[in-house]
Amino acid sequence: MYGSESGSVPEDLERTAFRRAEKKYKLYYEDTYKSSKKKRKPKPVDLSEVLDFNSILESYYQNVELPHGVVPLRCGFDRPVFSLENRPGFYFIPGALSVKEQCQWIKESLTSFPQPPNRTNHNAFYGPINDLFIAANERKVLVADGGSNSECDPSVSNGGVHGWKFFEEHEVSSKGSTCKSVSASVLLRKLRWSTLGLQFDWSKRNYDVSLPHKKIPDTLCQLAKRLATPAMPLGEEFQPEGAIVNYFGPGDMLGGHLDDMEADWSKPIVSMSLGCKAIFLLGGKHREDPPIAMFLRSGDVVLMAGEARECFHGVPRIFTDGENDEIVTLQRQFSQEDDFSVLEYIRSSRININIRQVY
Numbered sequence: 001m002y003g004s005e006s007g008s009v010p011e012d013l014e015r016t017a018f019r020r021a022e023k024k025y026k027l028y029y030e031d032t033y034k035s036s037k038k039k040r041k042p043k044p045v046d047l048s049e050v051l052d053f054n055s056i057l058e059s060y061y062q063n064v065e066l067p068h069g070v071v072p073l074r075c076g077f078d079r080p081v082f083s084l085e086n087r088p089g090f091y092f093i094p095g096a097l098s099v100k101e102q103c104q105w106i107k108e109s110l111t112s113f114p115q116p117p118n119r120t121n122h123n124a125f126y127g128p129i130n131d132l133f134i135a136a137n138e139r140k141v142l143v144a145d146g147g148s149n150s151e152c153d154p155s156v157s158n159g160g161v162h163g164w165k166f167f168e169e170h171e172v173s174s175k176g177s178t179c180k181s182v183s184a185s186v187l188l189r190k191l192r193w194s195t196l197g198l199q200f201d202w203s204k205r206n207y208d209v210s211l212p213h214k215k216i217p218d219t220l221c222q223l224a225k226r227l228a229t230p231a232m233p234l235g236e237e238f239q240p241e242g243a244i245v246n247y248f249g250p251g252d253m254l255g256g257h258l259d260d261m262e263a264d265w266s267k268p269i270v271s272m273s274l275g276c277k278a279i280f281l282l283g284g285k286h287r288e289d290p291p292i293a294m295f296l297r298s299g300d301v302v303l304m305a306g307e308a309r310e311c312f313h314g315v316p317r318i319f320t321d322g323e324n325d326e327i328v329t330l331q332r333q334f335s336q337e338d339d340f341s342v343l344e345y346i347r348s349s350r351i352n353i354n355i356r357q358v359y
Protein backbone atom coordinates (compact mmCIF):
# COMPACT_ATOMS: atom_id res chain seq x y z
CA MET A 1 0.00 0.00 0.00
CA TYR A 2 2.82 2.35 0.84
CA GLY A 3 5.29 3.73 -1.62
CA SER A 4 8.00 6.31 -1.75
CA GLU A 5 9.71 8.41 -4.33
CA SER A 6 12.13 5.60 -5.07
CA GLY A 7 9.49 2.90 -5.66
CA SER A 8 9.22 1.57 -9.18
CA VAL A 9 5.87 0.44 -10.53
CA PRO A 10 5.31 -2.35 -13.04
CA GLU A 11 4.26 -0.96 -16.37
CA ASP A 12 0.83 -2.58 -16.49
CA LEU A 13 -0.21 -0.84 -13.28
CA GLU A 14 0.28 2.50 -14.97
CA ARG A 15 -2.56 1.75 -17.34
CA THR A 16 -5.34 2.58 -14.91
CA ALA A 17 -6.74 6.07 -14.50
CA PHE A 18 -5.99 5.92 -10.78
CA ARG A 19 -2.33 5.12 -11.41
CA ARG A 20 -2.04 7.87 -13.99
CA ALA A 21 -3.40 10.40 -11.49
CA GLU A 22 -0.96 9.15 -8.85
CA LYS A 23 1.88 9.68 -11.29
CA LYS A 24 0.62 13.12 -12.18
CA TYR A 25 0.67 14.38 -8.58
CA LYS A 26 3.52 12.40 -7.09
CA LEU A 27 6.72 14.21 -6.12
CA TYR A 28 9.41 14.27 -8.78
CA TYR A 29 12.55 16.33 -8.65
CA GLU A 30 14.14 18.40 -11.38
CA ASP A 31 17.01 16.38 -12.90
CA THR A 32 19.52 19.21 -12.69
CA TYR A 33 19.38 19.12 -8.91
CA LYS A 34 19.92 15.37 -8.58
CA SER A 35 23.52 15.63 -7.41
CA SER A 36 22.84 17.74 -4.35
CA LYS A 37 20.06 16.25 -2.22
CA LYS A 38 19.54 19.39 -0.13
CA LYS A 39 18.93 21.67 -3.08
CA ARG A 40 16.68 19.30 -4.98
CA LYS A 41 13.82 21.19 -6.50
CA PRO A 42 10.36 19.61 -6.92
CA LYS A 43 9.10 19.52 -10.50
CA PRO A 44 6.14 21.85 -10.92
CA VAL A 45 2.78 20.11 -11.08
CA ASP A 46 -0.50 21.32 -12.55
CA LEU A 47 -2.85 21.69 -9.57
CA SER A 48 -5.68 23.36 -11.50
CA GLU A 49 -7.92 20.28 -11.28
CA VAL A 50 -7.47 19.75 -7.53
CA LEU A 51 -10.61 20.57 -5.53
CA ASP A 52 -9.82 23.16 -2.89
CA PHE A 53 -12.29 23.00 -0.01
CA ASN A 54 -10.82 26.14 1.56
CA SER A 55 -11.99 28.21 -1.36
CA ILE A 56 -15.20 26.15 -1.59
CA LEU A 57 -15.88 27.08 2.05
CA GLU A 58 -15.26 30.72 1.25
CA SER A 59 -17.63 30.60 -1.73
CA TYR A 60 -20.21 28.88 0.47
CA TYR A 61 -20.02 31.63 3.11
CA GLN A 62 -20.25 34.31 0.41
CA ASN A 63 -23.15 32.57 -1.29
CA VAL A 64 -21.14 32.18 -4.47
CA GLU A 65 -21.78 29.21 -6.75
CA LEU A 66 -19.81 26.06 -5.81
CA PRO A 67 -17.81 23.95 -8.28
CA HIS A 68 -19.93 21.52 -10.27
CA GLY A 69 -20.84 18.43 -8.24
CA VAL A 70 -19.98 19.85 -4.81
CA VAL A 71 -23.08 19.95 -2.62
CA PRO A 72 -23.39 21.39 0.90
CA LEU A 73 -25.06 18.94 3.24
CA ARG A 74 -27.94 20.00 5.44
CA CYS A 75 -27.32 17.90 8.51
CA GLY A 76 -27.27 20.26 11.48
CA PHE A 77 -23.55 19.75 12.11
CA ASP A 78 -21.87 22.78 13.71
CA ARG A 79 -19.63 23.34 10.67
CA PRO A 80 -20.32 23.24 6.93
CA VAL A 81 -20.12 19.71 5.51
CA PHE A 82 -19.81 19.06 1.78
CA SER A 83 -20.64 16.01 -0.26
CA LEU A 84 -19.89 15.06 -3.87
CA GLU A 85 -22.76 14.40 -6.23
CA ASN A 86 -21.14 11.36 -7.88
CA ARG A 87 -19.53 9.88 -4.77
CA PRO A 88 -22.41 9.13 -2.37
CA GLY A 89 -21.22 8.43 1.18
CA PHE A 90 -18.21 10.76 0.94
CA TYR A 91 -18.18 13.85 3.17
CA PHE A 92 -15.63 16.63 3.56
CA ILE A 93 -15.56 18.86 6.67
CA PRO A 94 -13.00 21.63 6.02
CA GLY A 95 -11.24 22.91 9.15
CA ALA A 96 -13.17 20.58 11.46
CA LEU A 97 -10.37 20.60 14.07
CA SER A 98 -9.23 23.75 15.86
CA VAL A 99 -5.50 24.54 15.89
CA LYS A 100 -5.40 23.46 19.55
CA GLU A 101 -6.99 20.12 18.69
CA GLN A 102 -4.57 19.65 15.80
CA CYS A 103 -1.60 20.25 18.13
CA GLN A 104 -3.01 17.87 20.70
CA TRP A 105 -3.45 15.01 18.22
CA ILE A 106 -0.09 15.60 16.57
CA LYS A 107 1.57 15.33 19.98
CA GLU A 108 -0.40 12.21 20.89
CA SER A 109 0.46 10.67 17.51
CA LEU A 110 4.15 11.09 18.26
CA THR A 111 4.25 10.29 21.96
CA SER A 112 1.47 8.01 23.17
CA PHE A 113 -0.01 6.36 20.05
CA PRO A 114 3.16 4.44 19.09
CA GLN A 115 3.54 3.11 22.65
CA PRO A 116 3.19 -0.67 23.16
CA PRO A 117 0.90 -2.60 23.14
CA ASN A 118 -0.02 -0.45 20.13
CA ARG A 119 1.98 -1.73 17.19
CA THR A 120 3.97 0.22 14.62
CA ASN A 121 5.77 -0.66 11.39
CA HIS A 122 8.93 -1.05 13.53
CA ASN A 123 7.49 -3.99 15.51
CA ALA A 124 8.26 -6.64 12.92
CA PHE A 125 11.98 -5.92 13.00
CA TYR A 126 12.73 -4.41 16.42
CA GLY A 127 9.88 -5.73 18.58
CA PRO A 128 8.01 -3.25 20.78
CA ILE A 129 9.80 0.09 21.22
CA ASN A 130 8.99 2.32 24.20
CA ASP A 131 9.28 6.12 24.19
CA LEU A 132 10.66 6.52 20.67
CA PHE A 133 9.91 10.25 20.52
CA ILE A 134 11.68 10.94 23.84
CA ALA A 135 14.62 8.80 22.75
CA ALA A 136 14.86 10.72 19.47
CA ASN A 137 14.93 14.03 21.36
CA GLU A 138 17.62 12.68 23.65
CA ARG A 139 19.61 11.54 20.61
CA LYS A 140 19.57 7.98 21.82
CA VAL A 141 20.56 4.98 19.76
CA LEU A 142 18.76 1.64 19.58
CA VAL A 143 21.27 -1.16 19.90
CA ALA A 144 20.92 -4.88 19.22
CA ASP A 145 21.73 -7.20 22.04
CA GLY A 146 23.24 -10.07 20.10
CA GLY A 147 22.96 -12.75 22.82
CA SER A 148 26.29 -14.56 22.62
CA ASN A 149 27.65 -11.62 20.65
CA SER A 150 26.73 -9.45 23.62
CA GLU A 151 29.60 -7.01 23.38
CA CYS A 152 27.18 -5.04 21.26
CA ASP A 153 25.15 -4.14 24.32
CA PRO A 154 27.23 -1.78 26.45
CA SER A 155 25.40 -2.87 29.61
CA VAL A 156 25.67 -6.61 29.17
CA SER A 157 29.04 -8.24 29.71
CA ASN A 158 28.16 -11.81 28.89
CA GLY A 159 25.00 -13.27 27.45
CA GLY A 160 21.74 -11.40 27.97
CA VAL A 161 18.39 -11.23 26.29
CA HIS A 162 17.99 -10.91 22.58
CA GLY A 163 16.34 -7.67 21.66
CA TRP A 164 16.93 -3.98 21.16
CA LYS A 165 17.59 -1.33 23.79
CA PHE A 166 18.18 2.43 23.80
CA PHE A 167 21.58 3.78 24.81
CA GLU A 168 23.22 7.16 24.99
CA GLU A 169 25.14 8.07 21.86
CA HIS A 170 28.49 8.19 23.68
CA GLU A 171 27.97 4.72 25.21
CA VAL A 172 27.58 3.28 21.73
CA SER A 173 30.41 5.18 20.05
CA SER A 174 32.84 4.08 22.75
CA LYS A 175 32.01 0.49 21.84
CA GLY A 176 33.08 0.89 18.25
CA SER A 177 31.04 -0.08 15.22
CA THR A 178 30.72 -3.83 15.77
CA CYS A 179 27.10 -3.75 16.92
CA LYS A 180 23.94 -3.28 14.96
CA SER A 181 22.47 0.08 15.89
CA VAL A 182 20.11 2.70 14.62
CA SER A 183 19.50 6.19 15.91
CA ALA A 184 16.10 6.93 17.44
CA SER A 185 15.72 9.97 15.18
CA VAL A 186 16.09 7.77 12.09
CA LEU A 187 13.46 5.41 13.50
CA LEU A 188 11.14 8.34 14.19
CA ARG A 189 11.61 9.55 10.63
CA LYS A 190 10.82 6.04 9.40
CA LEU A 191 7.72 5.63 11.54
CA ARG A 192 4.98 4.95 8.96
CA TRP A 193 2.04 3.71 10.97
CA SER A 194 0.78 2.86 14.42
CA THR A 195 -2.47 1.12 15.30
CA LEU A 196 -4.84 1.98 18.15
CA GLY A 197 -7.57 -0.12 19.70
CA LEU A 198 -8.11 -3.41 17.88
CA GLN A 199 -4.81 -4.08 16.18
CA PHE A 200 -4.78 -4.27 12.41
CA ASP A 201 -2.42 -6.92 11.08
CA TRP A 202 -0.94 -5.57 7.86
CA SER A 203 0.49 -8.92 6.75
CA LYS A 204 -2.91 -10.61 6.95
CA ARG A 205 -4.76 -7.36 6.14
CA ASN A 206 -7.18 -8.10 8.95
CA TYR A 207 -7.86 -7.23 12.58
CA ASP A 208 -6.17 -9.65 14.96
CA VAL A 209 -8.33 -9.64 18.08
CA SER A 210 -5.90 -12.00 19.82
CA LEU A 211 -3.21 -9.27 19.91
CA PRO A 212 -3.04 -7.37 23.22
CA HIS A 213 -4.49 -3.90 22.88
CA LYS A 214 -5.74 -0.86 24.75
CA LYS A 215 -9.01 0.87 24.03
CA ILE A 216 -8.84 3.96 21.84
CA PRO A 217 -8.41 6.93 24.25
CA ASP A 218 -11.78 8.25 25.36
CA THR A 219 -11.21 11.83 24.15
CA LEU A 220 -10.43 10.53 20.66
CA CYS A 221 -13.53 8.30 20.76
CA GLN A 222 -15.75 11.22 21.75
CA LEU A 223 -14.29 13.39 19.00
CA ALA A 224 -14.72 10.64 16.38
CA LYS A 225 -18.34 10.04 17.45
CA ARG A 226 -19.11 13.74 17.03
CA LEU A 227 -17.31 14.04 13.69
CA ALA A 228 -19.01 10.91 12.35
CA THR A 229 -22.56 12.23 12.85
CA PRO A 230 -23.04 13.69 9.33
CA ALA A 231 -22.46 10.19 7.91
CA MET A 232 -24.46 8.23 10.49
CA PRO A 233 -28.07 7.11 10.20
CA LEU A 234 -30.28 9.22 12.46
CA GLY A 235 -30.28 8.00 16.06
CA GLU A 236 -27.27 5.68 15.63
CA GLU A 237 -23.93 6.31 17.28
CA PHE A 238 -20.54 5.54 15.75
CA GLN A 239 -18.52 3.05 17.83
CA PRO A 240 -14.77 3.60 17.36
CA GLU A 241 -12.96 0.28 17.80
CA GLY A 242 -9.75 0.58 15.82
CA ALA A 243 -7.63 3.34 14.33
CA ILE A 244 -4.67 3.56 12.02
CA VAL A 245 -2.26 6.47 12.32
CA ASN A 246 -0.29 7.14 9.13
CA TYR A 247 2.91 9.18 9.20
CA PHE A 248 4.16 10.76 5.97
CA GLY A 249 7.54 12.33 5.29
CA PRO A 250 8.66 14.15 2.13
CA GLY A 251 8.19 11.93 -0.91
CA ASP A 252 6.01 9.40 0.95
CA MET A 253 2.72 8.38 -0.55
CA LEU A 254 -0.15 6.05 0.21
CA GLY A 255 -1.04 4.01 -2.85
CA GLY A 256 -4.59 3.50 -4.09
CA HIS A 257 -6.49 1.01 -1.93
CA LEU A 258 -9.80 0.02 -0.40
CA ASP A 259 -10.42 -0.33 3.34
CA ASP A 260 -12.57 -3.41 3.24
CA MET A 261 -11.70 -5.28 6.41
CA GLU A 262 -14.45 -3.85 8.56
CA ALA A 263 -17.70 -5.79 8.88
CA ASP A 264 -20.19 -2.99 8.35
CA TRP A 265 -19.45 -0.61 5.49
CA SER A 266 -22.45 1.55 6.26
CA LYS A 267 -20.39 2.94 9.18
CA PRO A 268 -17.97 5.70 8.22
CA ILE A 269 -14.21 5.83 8.42
CA VAL A 270 -13.42 9.09 10.19
CA SER A 271 -10.19 10.44 8.76
CA MET A 272 -8.37 13.44 10.27
CA SER A 273 -5.53 15.28 8.53
CA LEU A 274 -2.72 16.89 10.54
CA GLY A 275 0.42 18.74 9.48
CA CYS A 276 1.54 19.40 5.93
CA LYS A 277 -0.99 19.72 3.13
CA ALA A 278 -1.60 16.68 0.91
CA ILE A 279 -3.42 15.65 -2.22
CA PHE A 280 -6.09 13.00 -1.73
CA LEU A 281 -7.38 10.98 -4.67
CA LEU A 282 -10.89 9.64 -4.45
CA GLY A 283 -11.43 7.14 -7.21
CA GLY A 284 -14.46 5.07 -8.10
CA LYS A 285 -15.19 1.40 -7.57
CA HIS A 286 -12.66 0.44 -10.23
CA ARG A 287 -9.09 1.54 -10.65
CA GLU A 288 -10.04 2.50 -14.19
CA ASP A 289 -12.45 5.18 -12.90
CA PRO A 290 -10.79 8.62 -13.04
CA PRO A 291 -10.25 9.82 -9.47
CA ILE A 292 -11.23 13.21 -8.05
CA ALA A 293 -8.22 15.05 -6.60
CA MET A 294 -8.58 17.32 -3.57
CA PHE A 295 -6.32 19.07 -1.08
CA LEU A 296 -6.29 17.85 2.50
CA ARG A 297 -5.08 20.44 5.00
CA SER A 298 -4.30 20.20 8.68
CA GLY A 299 -7.63 20.14 10.52
CA ASP A 300 -9.70 18.79 7.62
CA VAL A 301 -11.84 15.73 8.25
CA VAL A 302 -13.09 13.28 5.65
CA LEU A 303 -15.82 10.68 6.19
CA MET A 304 -16.21 7.64 3.96
CA ALA A 305 -19.34 5.58 4.40
CA GLY A 306 -21.67 3.41 2.36
CA GLU A 307 -20.86 3.43 -1.35
CA ALA A 308 -17.78 5.58 -0.77
CA ARG A 309 -16.31 2.65 1.20
CA GLU A 310 -16.05 0.84 -2.13
CA CYS A 311 -14.06 3.63 -3.75
CA PHE A 312 -10.32 3.39 -4.30
CA HIS A 313 -8.45 6.20 -2.61
CA GLY A 314 -4.92 7.22 -1.76
CA VAL A 315 -2.50 10.05 -1.04
CA PRO A 316 0.02 10.56 -3.87
CA ARG A 317 1.64 13.71 -2.52
CA ILE A 318 2.38 15.73 0.55
CA PHE A 319 3.76 19.27 0.35
CA THR A 320 6.58 19.98 2.76
CA ASP A 321 7.84 23.24 1.26
CA GLY A 322 6.99 26.50 3.02
CA GLU A 323 5.15 27.81 -0.01
CA ASN A 324 2.63 24.95 -0.12
CA ASP A 325 2.58 23.17 3.26
CA GLU A 326 0.06 25.62 4.83
CA ILE A 327 1.09 24.99 8.41
CA VAL A 328 1.96 28.53 9.55
CA THR A 329 -0.67 28.64 12.28
CA LEU A 330 0.40 25.23 13.55
CA GLN A 331 4.03 26.28 13.59
CA ARG A 332 3.16 29.44 15.50
CA GLN A 333 1.21 27.44 18.07
CA PHE A 334 4.04 24.95 18.65
CA SER A 335 6.55 27.80 18.95
CA GLN A 336 4.35 29.52 21.53
CA GLU A 337 4.13 26.28 23.48
CA ASP A 338 7.94 25.85 23.25
CA ASP A 339 7.37 22.50 21.58
CA PHE A 340 10.33 22.68 19.27
CA SER A 341 10.82 18.96 18.81
CA VAL A 342 7.24 18.51 17.61
CA LEU A 343 7.61 21.61 15.45
CA GLU A 344 10.75 20.18 13.88
CA TYR A 345 8.94 16.94 13.06
CA ILE A 346 5.73 18.40 11.69
CA ARG A 347 7.33 21.01 9.42
CA SER A 348 8.23 18.17 7.04
CA SER A 349 5.48 15.68 7.89
CA ARG A 350 1.83 14.86 7.64
CA ILE A 351 -0.12 12.65 10.03
CA ASN A 352 -3.46 11.03 9.29
CA ILE A 353 -5.58 9.41 11.97
CA ASN A 354 -8.39 7.27 10.62
CA ILE A 355 -10.85 5.77 13.02
CA ARG A 356 -13.02 2.78 12.31
CA GLN A 357 -15.93 0.80 13.69
CA VAL A 358 -14.77 -2.75 13.05
CA TYR A 359 -17.90 -4.77 13.88
Ligand SMILES: O=C(O)CCC(=O)C(=O)O
Binds near residue numbers: 254259
Ligand atom coordinates in the same frame (compact mmCIF):
# COMPACT_ATOMS: atom_id res chain seq x y z
O1 LIG B 1 -3.91 9.68 4.75
C1 LIG B 1 -5.08 9.77 4.39
O2 LIG B 1 -5.68 10.84 4.29
C2 LIG B 1 -5.84 8.51 4.02
C3 LIG B 1 -5.47 7.33 4.84
C4 LIG B 1 -6.15 6.07 4.40
O3 LIG B 1 -6.82 6.03 3.43
C5 LIG B 1 -5.98 4.83 5.19
O4 LIG B 1 -5.18 4.77 6.14
O5 LIG B 1 -6.67 3.85 4.87
Ligand SMILES: [Fe+2]
Binds near residue numbers: 258259313
Ligand atom coordinates in the same frame (compact mmCIF):
# COMPACT_ATOMS: atom_id res chain seq x y z
FE1 LIG C 1 -7.89 4.22 3.29
